[in-house]
Structures are given as C-alpha cells and as structure tokens.
Amino acid sequence: MIPLPSKSVASKVSLLIVLVMTLFAAVVLSAGLLMNNHITGTREKLELELQDQALVEKLHSESQAVVSDLRAYLAFGREQFLNEFLHRQQTFGEMLDQVSGRFQSRDYGEKYTDSWDAIREAWSNYRNSSAIVIELKKNGDMEKIEQMSSTTTTGSVTEMSRNFNTILAAQTESVERWLDDNRRRTDLLILLPLFAVAGAAAAGLLLVIYLRSSVISPIIRADRAVNQIAGGEYVELAVSSRHDELGRLERGINIMSRELKQRHDALQESNKELIDQRDLLEAQNEEISAQQIEQQEMLFKLTDRERELELISSYQEKLAGHVEMRAFLDHSVTALLQALHQDSAVLIAPNPETSEYDVIYAYGYPEGAVPASFKELFGPSRRTLAEKQPLYRNRPLDSDERGIHGGYAYARDQYYPLLDEQSxxxxxxxxxxxxxxxxxxxxxxxxxGLVRQFALAFTAQMTNEERRKQAYLLEELNEELSQERDGLQQQRDLVRRIVESIHEGMVMCDRNGRIVFSNERMNEMFGFDRFAGSSVLDFCRYLEAGMPGKTRLCDFTEAVMNGSMDELQERFTISREDGRERHYELYVNAIPDPVEHTPSYLFVFRDRTSEEMADEMKNEFISIVSHELRTPLATVLGFMEILLHRDIAKEKQKKYMETIYKEANRLSNLINDFLDLQRMESGKQTYQMVPANLSAIVRDVAEQWQGKHNHRAELHIEPDVFVTADIDRMTQVMHNLISNAVKYSPDADKIVVKLRKDEEHAVVEVRDFGLGIPEDAKEKLFSKFYRVDNSDRRQIGGTGLGLAIVKEIVDSHNGTLSFDSELGQGSTFRVRLRTYSVSGLGGKVVIIEDDENLSKLIAVAFEKLQSPTVRIRSAEDAILSLRDTSDRAPLLCIVDIQLEGAKSGWDFITELLQHPVYSGTPVIVSTVLEPPKHFLETETGKFLRKPFTIDRLLELASGLMERTPHQASVVFPVQDEAAVAAALEQKGLRVADLKINRDTIEVEVKKHDRDE
Incomplete structure (x- = not known):
C-alpha cells in the first residue's frame, strides 16, 4: 500500500474523525461507568436487605410452626406431635441465634436491636412455659394449661409475632427506599444514550460542513466537466493552487480533454476512406446472398421428400410382424400420424354382439376424453361408412384444444373408411x-393409399387376433382342468391330513360292514391294523370281549346297518391287561352315496379317559374342599353358638375363643392356598427376586416349627448361603415342606432339615421318618388336590395343594424339586437352587436400575467411552456386591430409587456413604421422583430427574469421574492449638499446618512422613 501524502484529503478527514470520536467516546464512557458503579452498589445493598428479609420471614414462619405443633400435642395428645415440637423448638432456637447474630454484624443492625431483644426474651418465656405446659398435659391438668395459655404463652407468642412484624415492616420500608434510589439512577442512565446521540449528531454536522466545502464541491465541478467531455464537448477547468488529490484531478481532466480533441480530428479523416470501401462490398454481398437463397430452397425440398419417403417406409415396415393387436396399433398408428403429419387418431369398429360402435384405439387425446363406445354414428362418420369415401372437415377449436400457448384456432378432421379385401x-x-x-x-x-394399407393390415391382424384368442382360451381351459385336478388331489390330501390329525379314531365301512378306511388314531387306540379288510362286526366283538359286564355294542351296530336305528351314540369301558380301564364313546352315522344311493357307515371312537379322570379329580376336590371347609366352619359355628346362648366361665370363654381363632386361621390358610395356586397357574404371581440369605430363611422357618406336634427339628445348615429368590415365597416353600414332614410322620419325634452347597447350587433337604409314599402315588404327588388314599392317611387333614404350590414356586425360581421315599421309612424332599454370585464393582461404573432397556442403554453409552460397567437390578444385590468388593473403588454409581425388592436406592447410598473406604465414590441419583426436601447436591452427589438425555448423563458423569480429589482438612472447633496438635500426634497424625480463624483452628495433617 502506497502511503498518502501528509497533506492529502484522506489524511485530513481521517485525523478529524479520530479526534472527534475519541473525545466523544471518552465522555460517554466516563459517564456510563460512574452511573453503573452507583447502580451496582445500590443493587448489592438491596439484595442483602432482601436476603435478610427472607430469613426473618422464614424465622417467623418457623415460630408459628413451633406453636402449632405444641397446640396439636395439647389438642390430640399424640407423641408424634410432641417429638415434632421438641425438634422444631431446638431448630428455631438455633435459627434465632444465627439470624439475630447476622443482623448484629450488619452496619444497620442497631435499629433492630430492641426488636431482637424483645423476641429473644419472649421466646425464652415461651420455651420455659411450654416445658411446664407439657408436664401439665402429661398429668392431665388442662385447667392450669388454659390459665397459663391466657396469662403467659399466648402473650409471648403475640409479643414475638408483633416484633417480627415490626422488623419486616422496617425492612420493607428500607427495600422500597433502595428501590426508589435505584430507579432514579436508572432513569439517569437511560438519558445517557440521548446525550450520546445528540453529541454524535453535532459532531456529524461539523464533519459534513467541512466535507461539503473542501471535498464535495471540487468533485462536483470535476464530474460536470467529465460529463461534458463524454457528451462531445472539450472543456478545461480553472486550475487551483491545491496540491492534493483534487488538484491533480483537475489538471488530469484538462490534459485528457486536449488529447481527445486531437484524436477526434484524426478519426474523421480515416472514416471518409472506410465509407467508400463499404459501398463496394455491399453490392457484391447482395449478389452472393441471392444465389445462396435459391440453393437452400432446393435443398429443403429434397430433404422434405426424403423424410417423407423414410416415414412411409417405416410405416409400411410396422404394419406386419406383430403378435398382439395392441402392439400393432401402438406402432402402426403412430407411424401413420408421422408420415401424414397428423396429430391425433381414433379407430372405430362396429361390435356385432351389441350393435354399437366401439373405440378400438385412440391416440393424441387425454384419458377419458373419447367414449369407449357409441350407440350410433352421425354426420361425416356415418357418410364415410355409407359412401366408402373419405371426408374432410374444418372446425374451430375449443379452449382446451388450443394448445399450451393458445396458438391454434382451427383443426382439420379427416374421416377415412377402413375396407377389407371385398371392399x-x-x-x-x-x-x-x-x-x-x-x-x-x-x-x-x-x-x-396409406390408410388403405392400414385397413388391409388391420383386417389381417384381426384374423390373427381371433385365432390367438381361441388358442389362449384353449390354454386357459387346459390350465383350469389341471388346477381342478390338482385341487381335488390337494383336497383329498387335506382331508386325509385332517382325519389323521384329529384325536378321535375313525372307521369307514360299506353297507355290508366291510372296513374300507381307518385312520392312524384307531391303530394307536386299539391296534386296528389286524382288522384291515375284515368286518366291522368282528371288531365290535373284539371290543365286547374286553368290556366288563354284558353289553350290546354289536347288536346296536347291526341295528344301525340294517336301518332299524338312524344313528348310534354309546359309551363303554375296556379293561386293559395292566388292570387299568379306558373309557370310550362311539358315534355311528350313515353316509349316503349320491351316485349309487347305497349308504356307508362312519364309526367314530372318542377316548374319554381323561374326562373321566377329570370328573374323578373334580369329585375328589369337592369332597376334600367340602370336608376341609366344613370342619373348621362347624367348629367355629358350634363354639360361637355356645358363647351366644350359654353362660360360661371366663376361663372356658377364653379357651373357646382360642379354638375359634385357630380354626378361622386354618380356614384362612386354606383359602390363601387356593388363591396362591390360582395366581401361579394364571401367571399373575409376581416375584421380587433379590439376593436372599437362604440359611437365615431355613433357620427361621425351622425354629418356628421347633417343638410343634412333639417334633424336634434337627438342623444342619451351612452359614451365609445366598440365592436369588423372592424371600416371602421361599419362606412359604419351607413352611409347606416342614409342615408336610411333621404332618406325615405322626409316630416320629423329629425331622431333619439340611442346607448345603453343591458347587454352584444350594440344596435344601427336609427329611421325615414317617409313612413314606407308595409307588403308585409318586407320579401324581405334585398334582393339585392329589392326596394318597389309604387308611393310615385318612385322619391327616389337607387339600393336596401344598406340594403343588411348592412345585410352582421352585419352577418359577428356575430350580428343581425332587424327593426320595421308602414306604414306612419316611421321605426326603429336596430343593435345588443356583447360588447367588456377587458382582465385582471395583474400577467400574455401577448402574443400579431395574428397567432393563434403560440399564442397557446407559451401559452401551459408557462402553463407547471405554468405561467398564456392571448392571444391577436391586438394592440388596448392590449392597452385597459393595460389601464383597475389596480392591479398587467404583468409578461412579448411577442409582435409581425405586427398585425391585424391599430396599430402595437410598438404602444403597446410605451403605456407600458409611463404607470406610468407598464413601467418596461419586453418585448420580436417577429417578422420576422429586428430590427429598433436605437433599443437597455436593461435589460427589448429583440429582438427575427422569426422563433425561444420555448426553446430559454423560456430561454429569464425566465431571464427577474427572474430579481431582483435594487433600482433606479437618476443622476443630477448639481454640487450643497445643491440645489439638497433641491429640493428633497420639493418633499417629502429624500436624503439617495450623490456620487460626476467628472461632476455629483449621489443621492440615499427614499420616506418614512419606506424605511430605
């Protein structure tokens, strides 16, 4: 960049602008800073006053809460209200000392001294009188309480409230005063921009005046001279004595004007010579142009003729070689239109079936513009077919046919008859x-001529189309026949599969009784293959041979086949070789043959054995339930009748009531067993799967049965065997097993309960020394309502539901239930469950969340950050894992509050904070609940409300995990430096530094010398 001369226009203008703007900015900035400092000071004082006012309001509200708690206790006498009053009383006293001390430390605190002294004095009186009132309440002396309320306590409360209102009124007045002062200063600050705008306008006006006189006027004169030169004039400017850019511009314009005048004179001389040469060249050019136009016209005619011949040749080629009519019309009609330079075409032919005229093909029209058929033809169309001659008509176009630009006004329609070889x-x-x-x-x-060729080709194509349609119809007919044949085959196979898949046995025989068909089910039920081809009566005789008692199955069958009976429905029972009975039902129906008019007979055998067994189980269930329900009900009703209608001594009344309670409890347990089993079978039973100490569960249940029914429980239990289970349901399992062991060993005096570990499984065994289980009952032992039916068990009550419930619960825990039994020697029931394995938490991000999808999403997010994770569903599981972790601390704990199991996320957090090593582990509380009233976020504890984004979670987690732990300091509220140092030395802590504050000594300590 070339530097401007020191006396240039640009340097002068720049210097002037810089000086004006610098001076203006300095004035505005100084005024703004001054006003801002005043407003900032006022705002700080106002905020401090508002904070103090909020503290006084909170303290006033707390005093009213204290009075309300005491009044609630006096009114209702509940210990909960007394405890809340004592707690609030202590809290209010501490708050009163803090707030009054805060006011004394302020520079304006003197004006509130009297009010605070009055409040403290009234509070002291109220606290002393409240202690007396509480003692009176405990003694029940309400009259003295009312006297003290009217003389002492109410006056103290009124005095405190009045002084609180005095302080709040004074603070409100002070706040309004500061607000007025702040408002006045803000108004002055608003005027500052107006002063700035006025100053800027004045400076701009002075600058414009200077530029107009010294810069703009010379430029306007120079511009006027340049315009005159551009218009063909030659002018010279009066040269001034300026030596800046404008002076050089004036001198340059004068030089340019003189040069242009000289060049203009030279160009005029050259122009005269060029005009003479141009006239000669124009005469020669006109002669050459005439010859070129004549040659171009001849070339255009030859080109048009050649194009027409090519179009005609292409059209003739497209008249033949097409299989389908549509392809013929698509190619031939478009080629005809190109050869004749036409725009659209419609092909119409008479329909011999309907006596109408069908539109065979249309080209150049929008869809739907041409009807599919015409009932009659009129005008030129009818004349063309009648006279067999073409007709031509011109017609004006409507608005839709005028084209995109509306340039067409008329159309020419040409009607051509299509004639065959016989015209x-x-x-x-x-x-x-x-x-x-x-x-x-x-x-x-x-x-x-071209249309005549099209007519002959169209006639030939119609003939070929008719032949093609006939061939297509024959092909379709053959395909339909093949499909019908395949359909019949598929139907026959389908009927066969259906017949083979049904559970009933089916036999078909002809009118003479010869078996012509049987399904596989008949062979499974009766071994029917040996009767194939024989008579159905032979099979009926075989069945009668296995039926107990005299039956008439063959007689009924013969009656149906000879027409005496229309149909047969008969139930019968067959005794097998193994002694078991099978129950069947027979249906026989006649099936008429529509061709030969001779009936066939269908025999259907249905196995009813399971239905009979279900009826037996239902009857047994009704019998058991009626017995089990009636027995306790009868006892309850009997003793209740005695209590209602007789005068009985109190000792007997108590004994009768205990019996009633025992029987009612028995009845309730019975109903609960019914409901539990129903919930389990319907899938509505929910399980709270948590780490459970199976050793404690087995021991507790066994201790409850210790000594009942004169049985001693001998325990062999390994300590601290944990499994993942529902504690309530597993307790129910143990109660049922031990109850059965006691119930079915009436002559024994003990049972044995064992718990041991078998590799990765926990095995619970309950052994009795009683009746044992017969072999024929072992398969049905876990069936509901099943009870072994023999003489030595009839006196033992029960519904047969206990083991069925145990089986359902163990299966739901992915465990196994088995038993060993020897008749007369006792039984051993065995429950096998997988042991609980603790998750290691060291050096991992711990995700405690029972929502599987959210837990997986969080784990995937941290895995992308290459942070190892462990997912846990319950607080119990997390607490056990934390206690078992002995290496590194967890990186981070993300804890949901509402979890599976009895414990919540707060229980885990409490355990973590009490851990001697891992208490500083950062925690993110993730829940849909609101944070607790007294919850405060810390450097290691954050609260994240659901729903949240993964980005927000990762942001919080990164901040917590990257936090550098600072060296801890211990604060002792003691002013004796030597005593503090000596006490720490005794504990093995060497003092590194002492910092004496106003009320405390802050001590920095180190455990070992190597920490230096």
Missing part, C-alpha cells in the same frame, strides 16, 4: 391435424 367397411379411422391448412390432391392420394 366392405370394417371400421372408421379419424385423423386430426391442429392448426392445419387445406391439403392438395397429392397429399389426399398419399393419405388415402
């Missing part, structure tokens, strides 16, 4: 040209 009309071809003029005779002859 009979077979159709009509309408060609239309838009914006066309009248054609000559040559074009008419050419069009008529």
């Amino acid at each position: 009979s009309p077979i159709g009509l071809l309408l060609l239309t040209a838009y914006g066309a003029n009248e054609e000559n005779d040559t074009q008419h002859r050419l069009a008529y």
